[in-house]
Amino acid sequence: MGGNSGLFAIRKPISKKQKRILVILSFAIPILLWCAVSYLTFLWHPVVKITSSGDVSYFKKEMLVKKEIFKLENKKMKTKGLKSALGLPYNPVYLPAPHKVAVSFYESFTTPPRRKGESWLHESLGHSIKIIFWGFILSSIIGVPLGILCGTFGFFRNLIEPFVDYFRYLPAPVFGALAVAILGINDGPKIAIIFIGTFFQQVLVIANTTRKLEISLIEAAQTLGASKLAILRTIVIPGILPDIYKDMRILLGWAWTYLVVAEVIGTSTGITWFINQQAKYRNFEQVFAAILIIGIIGLLTDQVLAYLGKKMFYWQRHDLEN
Amino acid sequence: MDELNLTGYKKQSQKVKERFDRLKQREVVLKVENLCKTFDDKKGPILKDVSLKTYRREFTSIIGPSGCGKSTLIRLIAGLEDIGSGKIIVNDEEIDGPGIERGMVFQGYTLFPWLTVVENIMYGLRRKGESKTEARDNALTWVKIVGLQKYEDAYPSQLSGGMKQRVAIARSLATHPKMLLMDEPFGALDAQTRSTMQSYLLQIWKNINISVVFITHDLEEAIYLSDRIIVLKANPGEIAEIIEVPVSRPRTPEQFFTPEFLETKKRLEELIHPKSNEPEEKIKIVKLTQAGDDVF
Numbered sequence: 216m217g218g219n220s221g222l223f224a225i226r227k228p229i230s231k232k233q234k235r236i237l238v239i240l241s242f243a244i245p246i247l248l249w250c251a252v253s254y255l256t257f258l259w260h261p262v263v264k265i266t267s268s269g270d271v272s273y274f275k276k277e278m279l280v281k282k283e284i285f286k287l288e289n290k291k292m293k294t295k296g297l298k299s300a301l302g303l304p305y306n307p308v309y310l311p312a313p314h315k316v317a318v319s320f321y322e323s324f325t326t327p328p329r330r331k332g333e334s335w336l337h338e339s340l341g342h343s344i345k346i347i348f349w350g351f352i353l354s355s356i357i358g359v360p361l362g363i364l365c366g367t368f369g370f371f372r373n374l375i376e377p378f379v380d381y382f383r384y385l386p387a388p389v390f391g392a393l394a395v396a397i398l399g400i401n402d403g404p405k406i407a408i409i410f411i412g413t414f415f416q417q418v419l420v421i422a423n424t425t426r427k428l429e430i431s432l433i434e435a436a437q438t439l440g441a442s443k444l445a446i447l448r449t450i451v452i453p454g455i456l457p458d459i460y461k462d463m464r465i466l467l468g469w470a471w472t473y474l475v476v477a478e479v480i481g482t483s484t485g486i487t488w489f490i491n492q493q494a495k496y497r498n499f500e501q502v503f504a505a506i507l508i509i510g511i512i513g514l515l516t517d518q519v520l521a522y523l524g525k526k527m528f529y530w531q532r533h534d535l536e537n
Numbered sequence: 538m539d540e541l542n543l544t545g546y547k548k549q550s551q552k553v554k555e556r557f558d559r560l561k562q563r564e565v566v567l568k569v570e571n572l573c574k575t576f577d578d579k580k581g582p583i584l585k586d587v588s589l590k591t592y593r594r595e596f597t598s599i600i601g602p603s604g605c606g607k608s609t610l611i612r613l614i615a616g617l618e619d620i621g622s623g624k625i626i627v628n629d630e631e632i633d634g635p636g637i638e639r640g641m642v643f644q645g646y647t648l649f650p651w652l653t654v655v656e657n658i659m660y661g662l663r664r665k666g667e668s669k670t671e672a673r674d675n676a677l678t679w680v681k682i683v684g685l686q687k688y689e690d691a692y693p694s695q696l697s698g699g700m701k702q703r704v705a706i707a708r709s710l711a712t713h714p715k716m717l718l719m720d721e722p723f724g725a726l727d728a729q730t731r732s733t734m735q736s737y738l739l740q741i742w743k744n745i746n747i748s749v750v751f752i753t754h755d756l757e758e759a760i761y762l763s764d765r766i767i768v769l770k771a772n773p774g775e776i777a778e779i780i781e782v783p784v785s786r787p788r789t790p791e792q793f794f795t796p797e798f799l800e801t802k803k804r805l806e807e808l809i810h811p812k813s814n815e816p817e818e819k820i821k822i823v824k825l826t827q828a829g830d831d832v833f
Contacts, residue, residue, distance in 0.1 A: 434617050435647040439661035440637035453651045530651050530692040
């Protein structure tokens, strides 16, 4: 065996079967932990759900009280010779059990919102995706070409990067009020926040990626008679495309984190509004369901993008096929 | 005895002598005049007062110890660096930047990884303004010349090092340059592939009208391939000697053991690793074994 094979070999590939098992485990372990904490009453369960209030005046059925208070009250009742309260160990309201979240997950698509005028989960989600889409697209339309120019020409690098470098340290949320003042209270300022959060990073990241292109490829093209424009068009852009694609996947993830900030600016909307609203109603199952959906959307998008990337940039594969 | 050895590499057979006489009758393709180049003023010039010329269809090698500026010299000829002072004249025209009449093959693999073998060879032709079909037809001829028909639609990541360099050579030659500049093109290849590539290059060179300037640090490679060898010395990079290789053509690997080959190699070694007067530094031998079992 030696140190070169087995599960814990340093920087050696793991077999496909083992890989599949580990991927499943990486999701199964957190879920199992959640189940354990939820269903095994001897684990944690710091509160008590009252099943019968006994003679304790302020206890009510279904009420959640802290274990210590429950014990203290029952002790009082005992010394007074009154009826003790009965209850089951329970978890706090902010940690719903998996099955409850699953039910809520389903119900969030089938039951209408509590109040008229409030949006369904999928409507909120749709709105959020729209905000991200436009913020990210607008940022990319300007940011990617600008980044490529900065990475290719010293002129643009020195003209643009210092300011961008300064600006990216300004947290996007501080522009919230300004964005509302300029763009009104609807989607405008939200898209602007996503834009600000993405754009400045994007320019620098793309510029860096562009600079990583092997200079000898450019030199080879020069000796083959390529003009500057031809080099930009036929060498720089195709050469960095796979890496830019990877950068964009990462940047898209960042855009999602700015969403939360964007959605509390002006009128609260989208998935953030939905989560806050459900938390207000103490519907934590719904909160969890919404968070899960965001995670699933993120994971799926990334997997689809990764798959498409592999298809598009097949020339990067390092295998001899014949 | 010493005297005889020193001049041995200068002795040329009648055949070789006639060849050089004919060579020098041809037009000059490249003329380098009093070339100087400094990157860093503190370190002094990397190339100092280099003058040389190469003739049509001549195979010239540039050789020298590391840091002698041989790579800088070829990059200057290619137009990839700005000239400090002096002149580089190719085909009676002073160069200014890279040009299509000077093809270059680099040490690292510089095939465009997103293009197939044919598309790589088409690249220069397309820049010249050839239509897609025209460029493709021409490129396919070159694919055949370098013997990679089976791989015409393969991507560089699917090729071995030797194949990659063959495509790179074809790509440079497809646009019909006057000169082929090669910067240690076989440096990254294993010994076996390397010697195949050398014979291969000689064959191509023999069949087309091109002058080659070839950088290497491999003495045998330089002798085997070249008409003349320009030897540079380091700090600053100056021409130490220009050697006319006395080995007759066509060259074969068997010639590696002929007296003229060995004499030339000996002279190159003397030039590149000059014997210094300082005593050699002795490496202290540290005893690694505890018990008295001396290994040495």
